[in-house]
Amino acid sequence: MARGAIREGLARTGRILRSGTGSLGGRLLALTIAFVLTASVLIFFPSAANFRNSWLGERANAAHLAAIAAELAEDNLSEEAVRELLDGADAIAVARIAGGATELVLGADTGNAPLLDEDQTRRRPLREMAAVITTFTGPADRLIVLTAIPQTRPDERILVILPEAPLREALIGFSARLFWFALFASLATGALIYLALLVLFVGPMRRLSLSMTRFQENPSDARRVLSPGKRHDEIGEAERALAAMQADILAAIRQRERLASLGLAVARINHDLRNVFASAQLVSDRLAMSEDARTAAMGQRLVRAIGRGIRLCSDVLEYGRSGEAHPELQPVILAPLVEEIAGELLARSDGVIWENAIAPDITVMADRDMLHRLFGNLIRNAATAMKDQDGARLTASAHASGDEVHITLADTGPGIPGRVQARLFEPFSSGGGEGSTGLGLSIARELAGLMAGAITLQSTGPEGTVFVVSLKGAD
Structure with missing residues (x-):
């Protein structure tokens, strides 16, 4: 019956855990219960061994009292009286060991039942815990030959033969009670920890996740912005x-x-x-x-x-377009394209000396139209900066480094003012050139990024300005 109760309790616990482990709080509750039950399992064997020792000690004391009663009655005990004394001590036979001799005080036939020696005169914790397992797994008709020290006569030893079946039943009952206590303690502890975490952690985290979900649904609604609390953790x-x-x-x-x-x-x-x-x-x-x-x-x-x-x-x-189209990257021979762009834009820029030092075999992976617009903005800006300047020169060069190609555009203009450099690639950031809108470099940077490249200002000053465009090279 006790074993059935334990199985039913385990099944009920499993149903409770499965119903509540979907959320974070449920997982915390399940983990707490599991940890407490694990701790209960760890303390079960020491507790069961102590219970077993106490049970055997009580039977030894009862058998000792029965032996004293038999001694006082001397030879006046009938067979029925002997049986009553033995039944009162749950014993089959009682003997006294004194001076190295064993004297049978009360006895009955033990038959051919298997025997288990149990010496309680020496305490051995590991052996006692192992004896708990043998009590559960031993034969049903096994007898225990118990050697103990009487409480009233510590100089003597008492030998008691008693059936193991009552001890087994008592140990099963103790295990059932310990299980239910551990289950109650784990549920109570888990519930308290769950409530604490629900207030301190799970609830606020649920509020944060709900706020993020509501804000994601309509981020333009100011009412969905979270109002933070006064916590300082x-x-x-x-x-x-x-x-x-x-x-x-x-x-x-x-x-x-x-x-x-x-x-x-x-x-x-x-x-x-x-x-x-x-x-x-x-x-x-x-x-x-x-x-x-x-x-x-x-x-x-x-x-x-x-x-x-x-x-x-x-x-x-x-610049006001909603967005650039996805680039169609293909191998583009760099030198003739840059020469074509410079020829178109520098035709009206009298006095600007153009030098194309890009090797004819350098090829990049780019969108041809985007590349035309990118270098068009850079060359136009350089030509504007060097307008009416004597000895104006614009030089284009390129070199490969790893899987990238770095294209350099160097002019001999007056340089970019310091107040502009910090926000050079921002929209409407103008270097002050005539007719400049401040959008050319911003557009150029966006185009370079779309082609997995970059544009940087390498240097600027009275001797001129140098821009470097980095693009993926073509194999």
């Missing part, structure tokens, strides 16, 4: 960090929405301005062709001013 730090991050994301989204609206308005204005500039350019071209020198000079200046306005509109529209 790691959970409080996590709440404040999450709230700050959500606030930054919300501000960035709102800024992008404002910029998107502004970009749409600017695109419409630019479209109209380009139409106006196109009409004005027709008139300025006619003025520039006038035979009157003053009128022609004014027309030339008007043509240049209108050209700057058209370039400004084109740059703003180009």
